[in-house]
Amino acid sequence: MNPMQTVDLRIDAPWIVPVEPAGVLAGHAILVDAGAIVAIVPAGVADASFAARETRVLGSHVLIPGLVNAHTHSAMALMRGIADDVPLKPWLEQHVWPCEGRFVSPEFVYDGTLLGSAEMLQGGVTCCNDMYFYPDAAARAYEDAGLRALVGMPVLDFPTPYAADADDYLAKGLAARDAFKHADRLAFALAPHAPYTVSDATWAKIVMFARQVDLPIQTHLAETRDEVASERASSGGTPLARLDRLGATGPGFIAIHAVHVDAADIAALAAQGCHVVHCPASNMKLASGIAPVGALLAAGVNVALGTDGAASNNRLDVFAEMRLASLLAKVAGDDAAAVPAAVALRMATLNGARALGMDDRIGSLVPGKQADVVAVDLSGVATQPVFDALSHLVFAAGRECVTDVWIGGVRMVADRRLTSIDQGALLARTRAWQHKLAAQQPPTR
Numbered sequence: 174m175n176p177m178q179t180v181d182l183r184i185d186a187p188w189i190v191p192v193e194p195a196g197v198l199a200g201h202a203i204l205v206d207a208g209a210i211v212a213i214v215p216a217g218v219a220d221a222s223f224a225a226r227e228t229r230v231l232g233s234h235v236l237i238p239g240l241v242n243a244h245t246h247s248a249m250a251l252m253r254g255i256a257d258d259v260p261l262k263p264w265l266e267q268h269v270w271p272c273e274g275r276f277v278s279p280e281f282v283y284d285g286t287l288l289g290s291a292e293m294l295q296g297g298v299t300c301c302n303d304m305y306f307y308p309d310a311a312a313r314a315y316e317d318a319g320l321r322a323l324v325g326m327p328v329l330d331f332p333t334p335y336a337a338d339a340d341d342y343l344a345k346g347l348a349a350r351d352a353f354k355h356a357d358r359l360a361f362a363l364a365p366h367a368p369y370t371v372s373d374a375t376w377a378k379i380v381m382f383a384r385q386v387d388l389p390i391q392t393h394l395a396e397t398r399d400e401v402a403s404e405r406a407s408s409g410g411t412p413l414a415r416l417d418r419l420g421a422t423g424p425g426f427i428a429i430h431a432v433h434v435d436a437a438d439i440a441a442l443a444a445q446g447c448h449v450v451h452c453p454a455s456n457m458k459l460a461s462g463i464a465p466v467g468a469l470l471a472a473g474v475n476v477a478l479g480t481d482g483a484a485s486n487n488r489l490d491v492f493a494e495m496r497l498a499s500l501l502a503k504v505a506g507d508d509a510a511a512v513p514a515a516v517a518l519r520m521a522t523l524n525g526a527r528a529l530g531m532d533d534r535i536g537s538l539v540p541g542k543q544a545d546v547v548a549v550d551l552s553g554v555a556t557q558p559v560f561d562a563l564s565h566l567v568f569a570a571g572r573e574c575v576t577d578v579w580i581g582g583v584r585m586v587a588d589r590r591l592t593s594i595d596q597g598a599l600l601a602r603t604r605a606w607q608h609k610l611a612a613q614q615p616p617t618r
């Protein structure tokens with residue numbers, strides 16, 4: 174008989190949805206050692222083969238991989254609810270940019286990113302893709318929160334309190350990246366805001382850096398009809414066609430939104446191995462439109478899910494995005510079979526990890542990957558009875574059902590309590606920002 178293998182942690186639950194392979198495992202246990210998944214086996218096999226230093230038995234839960242929020246501006250959590258019921262252009266020009274111009278600082282970004290991280294952790298998000306000013310302050314907050322993140326280095330062609338011009342944005346972003354080389358839960362990406370806010374000359378520099386330093390590029394793309402119309406008027410083609418011509422597309426290119434992409438764009442995204450981040454709640458709230466998710470998936474494009482920032486959502490809730498992505502694809506495609514629960518969960522986990530270039534380490538529960546695990550309690554009246562735990566994850570449960578979250582085998586949420594963040598102190602700082610912002614904000618109605 175083989176000797177028992179000793180591991181750090183064993184988690185038992187009635188259901189496990191590993192994403193790879195597809196389907197639901199009943200009565201299994203996850204074995205974790207040194208932060209990584211060692212095995213996922215029936216409980217009886219675990220009893221016979223493994224001795225765990227710590228065991229958690231969750232009697233009414235489904236275990237899933239940590240959710241990946243593939244597009245957000247975490248620090249904008251401090252602007253939650255600042256301007257509702259306005260379309261993208263006035264929302265940016267009359268509300269968000271003036272507020273940012275006045276208040277955004279390293280302190281604002283640190284506190285806002287910590288607030289966003291706390292919300293995401295409690296909602297089962299273990300990794301996010303961020304894009305905001307002062308990425309060094311955001312990286313510090315992610316490091317303190319213990320969240321994984323792809324931190325965007327923002328680039329714009331106009332000055333903000335953060336940087337004077339495109340070269341200054343790039344220099345500051347690369348310096349932030351250098352300062353966090355030690356942080357194994359963080360990676361960095363070039364984050365030009367959008368084709369319409371960044372010139373061809375700056376895009377050319379971004380492409381050069383992406384190739385030299387091997388960095389992904391993420392950008393908002395074809396978010397509104399107006400954006401595509403003005404691009405067609407100025408360059409004669411779509412925003413994607415312009416970026417394609419400038420050499421920006423490829424397997425390291427993350428297109429955020431992609432609401433108004435045409436058939437040629439979709440074919441190009443697929444041919445180049447690009448990734449799309451679908452943000453259904455933000456697109457609905459700003460009345461931007463409905464991304465052609467069915468056509469993108471059918472073409473073989475890797476489609477992930479994102480919340481966008483809390484100023485346009487207003488929640489960093491990937492459970493809500495899974496449900497909306499499925500429902501919206503069904504009604505938009507006149508097809509009740511579009512984006513079933515398993516596909517929505519895959520978009521929120523493995524597809525997100527692939528988009529961020531992290532699928533070798535996270536995105537599914539398989540031996541060898543990091544133990545980023547979320548426990549979702551299905552014992553409440555709103556999630557009973559349970560015929561299909563996978564269906565419940567997308568159509569019945571919500572982030573309020575998340576009780577425990579592990580990242581790299583470390584328990585970051587324990588019985589709904591954050592272990593890495595002092596929630597009382599965070600809420601006190603948030604209230605202080607609320608008073609400052611409220612004194613300056615123009616009314617929206």
Ligand SMILES: [Zn+2]
Pocket residue numbers: 244245246393429481482
């Ligand atoms: Zn965004």
